[in-house]
Amino acid sequence: xxxxxxxxxxxxxxxxxxxxxxxxxxxxxxxxxxxxxxxxxxxxxxxxxxxxxxxxxxxxxxxxxxxxxxxxxxxxxxxxxxxxxxxxxxxxxxxxxxxxxxxxxxxxxxxxxxxxxxxxxxxxxxxxxxxxxxxxxxxxxxxxxxxxxxxxxxxxxxxxxxxxxxxxxxxxxxxxxxxxxxxxxxxxxxxxxxxxxxxxxxxxxxxxxxxxxxxxxxxxxxxxxxxxxxxxxxxxxxxxxxxxxxxxxxxxx
Numbered sequence: 001x002x003x004x005x006x007x008x009x010x011x012x013x014x015x016x017x018x019x020x021x022x023x024x025x026x027x028x029x030x031x032x033x034x035x036x037x038x039x040x041x042x043x044x045x046x047x048x049x050x051x052x053x054x055x056x057x058x059x060x061x062x063x064x065x066x067x068x069x070x071x072x073x074x075x076x077x078x079x080x081x082x083x084x085x086x087x088x089x090x091x092x093x094x095x096x097x098x099x100x101x102x103x104x105x106x107x108x109x110x111x112x113x114x115x116x117x118x119x120x121x122x123x124x125x126x127x128x129x130x131x132x133x134x135x136x137x138x139x140x141x142x143x144x145x146x147x148x149x150x151x152x153x154x155x156x157x158x159x160x161x162x163x164x165x166x167x168x169x170x171x172x173x174x175x176x177x178x179x180x181x182x183x184x185x186x187x188x189x190x191x192x193x194x195x196x197x198x199x200x201x202x203x204x205x206x207x208x209x210x211x212x213x214x215x216x217x218x219x220x221x222x223x224x225x226x227x228x229x230x231x232x233x234x235x236x237x238x239x240x241x242x243x244x245x246x247x248x249x250x251x252x253x
Contacts, residue, residue, distance in 0.1 A: 022099050022175065022231065031098035035228055038092025038113075042221050045085040052078055058136035064210045065199075067150065070127035072135035082124025090117030099231060105171040112164040119157030126150045132205030158196050161220040165189030168227070177234075181227070188223040192216050 052069045053061040059069065069078035093110040100106040129147030130138040169185035172178040195216035202209035 022103070022171070022178065027098055027231075031095040034092050034095030035099065037088045038095070039225055039228065041085045041088030041092075042225075045081055046221075048081045049078060052081075058134060060134075060210070062208055062211050063206050064132055064134055065128070065204060065213050066210070067123060067128040067154065068131070068134050068205070070124070071130055071138075075127065079124045079127060082120050086117040086120030086122075086124065088117070089120060090114050093117070100171065103171060104174050105167040109164050109167045109171070112160040112167065116157045116160035116164070119153040119160065122153035123150055123157065126153070128154075134205070158192065158216060161217065162189050162192040162196075165192060165220055165223060168223070181230075184226070185223060188219045191219040195219065 049066050049069060050061075052074070053059055053064075053066075056069065056072070056074070066078070069075065070082070090113070093113040096113055097106060097110040100109055126146050126149040128150045129144055133139065165185050165188040169182045169189065172180075172182035172185055195212045199209050199212040199216065202212065
């Protein structure tokens with residue numbers, strides 16, 4: 001007669017795979033939820049500023065920066081839009097950590113996402129100074145501390161977004177299944193820098209300044225959404241833990 005197995009062995013729960021989603025391993029549900037939250041935040045953010053820009057009197061989307069929507073009547077909508085998006089970007093960093101670890105960029109990219117998210121939140125809390133005759137009837141005056149804080153964190157946000165593209169490019173270059181994506185990631189980083197430079201050359205308003213600013217943020221958004229789409233197709237679903245009962249040989253004869 002065989003002695004029954006100890007209870008701890010009888011009901012042992014197998015460990016889940018430790019490899020990350022980028023390497024074809026399993027991603028837990030919470031990671032997918034956080035990554036999806038970041039994508040959803042970007043879509044909502046874009047939808048809100050497009051709707052606001054189309055309905056605001058005197059606002060010219062191609063010439064004015066997104067931040068100008070934080071000024072004037074109803075400016076609180078865009079301020080809240082910045083804050084909510086920033087919080088979701090910060091939350092998505094944990095999902096990116098799960099998708100990238102272990103490996104190159106597993107710490108750097110999530111850290112840059114947090115920096116970008118914090119920058120968005122601060123830009124929501126500190127509105128820019130009036131510029132480019134918006135709101136209507138106002139003129140650019142002496143720069144305020146409030147406005148300078150906004151500019152500082154706007155620079156932190158766009159720098160973090162561009163830097164994240166180059167971090168992903170380095171990671172992809174070292175991962176054979178993703179090697180072709182290294183060029184796309186690097187191109188997105190270069191495009192982000194080039195578009196924001198064009199925005200700065202335009203003085204932050206007038207001409208096509210608003211278009212260049214939107215293109216700078218859009219380049220990084222397209223990259224991250226494309227990466228997550230491929231990840232969703234190639235990664236294995238996380239195995240559900242199951243309880244193992246005693247084997248036939250462990251049951252008393």
